[in-house]
Amino acid sequence: MAFSRFFGRGRDAAPPPADETISAPADDEELVDDTPEADADDAPPEDADQRSWRERAEALLPTGASTGSKRFTALWGDDGDDETLPTHFVSASGCRIVAVGGTSYIDCTMALGSVALGYAEPSVSRAVVDAVAEGSVSALSSWREVELAERLHTLIPCAERVQLLKSGAEATSAAVRLARAYTGRDRVIASGYFGWHDWAADKQEGVTAGVRNDTVRVPFDDVTALEQAVAAAGSSLAAIILEPVVERAASDAWLRRARELCDASGAALIFDEIKTGFRVAPGGYQEKCGITPDLATFGKALANGFPLAAVVGHATLMDAARRTWISSTLASESSALAAALAVLDWHDEADICGTLAETGRELRATFDRAIEASGVTGVVTEGIDPMFLLRWDDPARESYFVRAAAHAGVILKRGAYNFAAVAHDEDALREIEAAASGAFVALAEWEGSR
Numbered sequence: 001m002a003f004s005r006f007f008g009r010g011r012d013a014a015p016p017p018a019d020e021t022i023s024a025p026a027d028d029e030e031l032v033d034d035t036p037e038a039d040a041d042d043a044p045p046e047d048a049d050q051r052s053w054r055e056r057a058e059a060l061l062p063t064g065a066s067t068g069s070k071r072f073t074a075l076w077g078d079d080g081d082d083e084t085l086p087t088h089f090v091s092a093s094g095c096r097i098v099a100v101g102g103t104s105y106i107d108c109t110m111a112l113g114s115v116a117l118g119y120a121e122p123s124v125s126r127a128v129v130d131a132v133a134e135g136s137v138s139a140l141s142s143w144r145e146v147e148l149a150e151r152l153h154t155l156i157p158c159a160e161r162v163q164l165l166k167s168g169a170e171a172t173s174a175a176v177r178l179a180r181a182y183t184g185r186d187r188v189i190a191s192g193y194f195g196w197h198d199w200a201a202d203k204q205e206g207v208t209a210g211v212r213n214d215t216v217r218v219p220f221d222d223v224t225a226l227e228q229a230v231a232a233a234g235s236s237l238a239a240i241i242l243e244p245v246v247e248r249a250a251s252d253a254w255l256r257r258a259r260e261l262c263d264a265s266g267a268a269l270i271f272d273e274i275k276t277g278f279r280v281a282p283g284g285y286q287e288k289c290g291i292t293p294d295l296a297t298f299g300k301a302l303a304n305g306f307p308l309a310a311v312v313g314h315a316t317l318m319d320a321a322r323r324t325w326i327s328s329t330l331a332s333e334s335s336a337l338a339a340a341l342a343v344l345d346w347h348d349e350a351d352i353c354g355t356l357a358e359t360g361r362e363l364r365a366t367f368d369r370a371i372e373a374s375g376v377t378g379v380v381t382e383g384i385d386p387m388f389l390l391r392w393d394d395p396a397r398e399s400y401f402v403r404a405a406a407h408a409g410v411i412l413k414r415g416a417y418n419f420a421a422v423a424h425d426e427d428a429l430r431e432i433e434a435a436a437s438g439a440f441v442a443l444a445e446w447e448g449s450r
Contacts (some may be wrong), residue, residue, distance in 0.1 A: 118422055171297035400446060
């Protein structure tokens with residue numbers, strides 16, 4: 001019996017007699033619980049079910065949420081004490097989520113861009129359920145790991161080799177490790193957001209000065225600053241890592257200059273395509289701009305919300321993985337791999353990225369019309385259509401608007417980005433425009449009353 005040890009029968013215990021049966025207790029038989037009584041200090045608070053989910057989260061989670069952008073203040077602003085605002089969800093389908101209180105919302109953040117098709121997309125869900133039913137992990141790698149690597153190899157311009165991981169932070173850290181291992185150098189020039197790991201942390205506590213000094217930050221899309229940083233790094237330059245889209249698309253001149261500088265110095269050019277991959281194009285921004293990096297990282301929309309990321313690149317650099325150590329226990333678990341394969345099937349069958357661009361244009365237009373109709377000033381839509389933002393002149397005004405929109409049934413992102421999804425259909429767009437119009441009017445009235 002596989003679980004016999006849990007029920008008091010060791011491997012060597014004799015089996016019960018053939019005529020012995022184990023019966024359930026009679027209805028009137030008292031079950032005696034001899035479990036030691038828990039100390040009062042170990043018991044759950046008496047008012048646990050009376051507290052809000054926010055209070056319960058903040059009592060145990062150091063920042064209130066394991067994802068920084070889902071903290072209450074990140075969602076709703078520093079002055080947002082309205083306990084009716086949503087903080088936790090119970091279900092998500094398409095572009096709609098249901099919060100713990102039962103209220104339904106249209107989501108324009110799409111889980112920070114990790115979902116491009118829609119929540120609980122049926123074909124993705126079926127693929128995941130099938131993979132889980134087969135057993136999602138074992139002593140061996142899943143066959144899906146190989147198939148996914150082969151398909152990414154055909155889709156992404158630089159993907160001569162593929163290494164799978166679980167998060168964007170892992171993938172970008174792996175790319176930097178590979179660049180350093182390949183070049184034998186330390187210095188990294190960075191422009192963008194690359195996660196929370198030490199090498200990418202900018203002025204964060206808990207990061208040693210030596211680690212921090214090996215990464216030099218440069219402004220986005222600034223050719224002169226990039227050239228100066230490369231000159232200062234000299235022969236110590238291992239890599240330039242950049243996001244090709246940071247609220248707007250980078251100029252062709254900046255990306256080409258980064259390519260030229262890496263070629264001249266022997267450093268690796270890394271594109272962080274975590275947000276842009278399978279959103280602006282299946283192969284990422286490198287597919288659109290025609291500039292091929294040495295290494296690139298993908299995640300988010302790759303698996304439609306399931307935890308999966310990849311670092312891909314030229315064989316000579318990727319093979320440096322054989323001389324260093326890059327590994328994650330669950331990198332090849334099959335549920336996320338199955339999700340990614342289902343996503344790739346969608347991209348094979350339809351122009352998903354074209355749909356995201358068109359939907360994004362329509363979504364932006366709803367906000368543009370609402371802004372114009374309300375007469376509110378100090379806010380404009382900016383960015384590229386599949387991932388745009390509302391640019392405000394005052395964070396307090398932005399927070400008030402986002403809270404008002406939530407009360408009208410739409411969740412928006414403070415700052416960048418709001419992400420288009422295939423699931424944002426015509427009904428959702430109409431509801432978003434109505435909610436945005438009402439929120440702009442509420443903002444105008446609030447400002448007029450002050």
